[in-house]
Amino acid sequence: MEFSSLEILVAAIEEKSLSRAAERMHLVTSAASKRIAELERRLGTQLLHRHGRGVEPTPAGAMLYQQAKVILRNIAQARSSLASFSASGVPQIRLVANLSAVQQFLPREISTFSRISDDARVDLTEAYSYDVPRRVADDEAHIGIYHAAHPASGVVSMPYRRDRSGLVVPAGHPLASRPQVRLEEALDYDFLGYFPRHSLEEFLLLAGPTLSRPLRVRAQVSNPEARCNLVREGLGLAIVPIGIARHYEASMGLVVIPLEDPWALRQLWVCVRDIQKLSAPARAFLDHLQAGDKG
Numbered sequence: 001m002e003f004s005s006l007e008i009l010v011a012a013i014e015e016k017s018l019s020r021a022a023e024r025m026h027l028v029t030s031a032a033s034k035r036i037a038e039l040e041r042r043l044g045t046q047l048l049h050r051h052g053r054g055v056e057p058t059p060a061g062a063m064l065y066q067q068a069k070v071i072l073r074n075i076a077q078a079r080s081s082l083a084s085f086s087a088s089g090v091p092q093i094r095l096v097a098n099l100s101a102v103q104q105f106l107p108r109e110i111s112t113f114s115r116i117s118d119d120a121r122v123d124l125t126e127a128y129s130y131d132v133p134r135r136v137a138d139d140e141a142h143i144g145i146y147h148a149a150h151p152a153s154g155v156v157s158m159p160y161r162r163d164r165s166g167l168v169v170p171a172g173h174p175l176a177s178r179p180q181v182r183l184e185e186a187l188d189y190d191f192l193g194y195f196p197r198h199s200l201e202e203f204l205l206l207a208g209p210t211l212s213r214p215l216r217v218r219a220q221v222s223n224p225e226a227r228c229n230l231v232r233e234g235l236g237l238a239i240v241p242i243g244i245a246r247h248y249e250a251s252m253g254l255v256v257i258p259l260e261d262p263w264a265l266r267q268l269w270v271c272v273r274d275i276q277k278l279s280a281p282a283r284a285f286l287d288h289l290q291a292g293d294k295g
Contacts, residue, residue: 006068017054097145104243120281142282160270166242166256176255190236193220
C-alpha cells in the first residue's frame with residue numbers, strides 16, 4: 001500500500017465524494033478514482049461503494065480507514081520529528097530573533113549551549129520584532145526572541161532579557177559627561193535614524209508624549225556600526241541599545257549615555273508555538289535561554 005493511496009482513501013471517506021477528495025489532494029477526479037481502484041485491486045477487496053450522491057466505505061473500507069488514519073498520523077509525526085534535524089542528521093533548532101538579541105545576547109548563548117550540547121545545531125535567522133511571533137506561530141521557527149511592551153498573541157511567550165537604549169555622542173560633546181540623560185535634553189542636536197520600533201513614525205508614537213517637539217533626523221541608517229561611525233564624524237547623535245553601542249565606544253572615541261526615558265528600557269521575550277511539542281534539543285535550548293541572566 002502506498003501512503004498517497006491511503007491519503008486519497010481517507011479524504012474520499014471523509015468528504016463522501018471522490019471529486020471533493022481529489023480537490024483536497026490537488027488531483028483530478030479521474031486520477032483519484034484510478035488510485036482507489038488500484039488499491040482495491042492490490043488488496044483484493046472493495047473499499048468504497050460508489051453511487052450518485054458520492055461514495056461511502058464498505059465494512060472493509062471503514063476498517064482500513066481507521067488503520068490508515070493511525071498510519072498517516074504516525075508518518076506526520078515522524079516527518080515533524082525529522083524536521084528538527086539538519087540534512088546531515090544533526091538535531092536542528094530553528095531560532096529567529098531581533099537584531100538586539102542577535103548582537104547582544106545570542107552569540108554567547110549559542111556558544112555555551114553548543115559546548116554542552118555538541119550534538120545539536122542552532123540555525124539563527126534575524127527578523128524584525130513584529131515578525132518574530134508570526135514566524136513561530138506559522139512553524140517557520142521553533143523558538144523566537146523579540147521585544148515588545150506586552151507578550152504577542154498566537155504564541156507562548158516568556159520573559160527573556162531586558163535592555164536599555166543609550167544616546168551615542170562623540171567624545172567631548174556637551175552631553176558626554178552626563179551619567180544619564182533624557183531624550184528631551186538632546187533635541188537641539190541632529191539625529192541619525194533607525195530608532196526603537198525602526199521607523200521614525202513608529203518611534204514618535206512610542207516616545208512622542210515625552211518630547212516637546214520632533215527630532216531633527218539627518219539620515220536613516222539601520223546598521224549600528226555605520227551609525228556609530230557617522231556619530232564619530234560629527235554628523236549627528238544616535239539611539240542604540242547600550243549593549244551594542246559599547247562594542248564601538250572605545251575604538252571609535254564615542255560616549256554612550258544611558259537614556260532614562262521609560263520607553264528606553266525594553267523587555268525581550270522568548271516565544272514558542274507549543275512547549276509540549278518542542279523536540280528534545282529545542283526544549284533543552286529553551287531551558288538554556290531561560291536559565292541565563294535576565295538583567
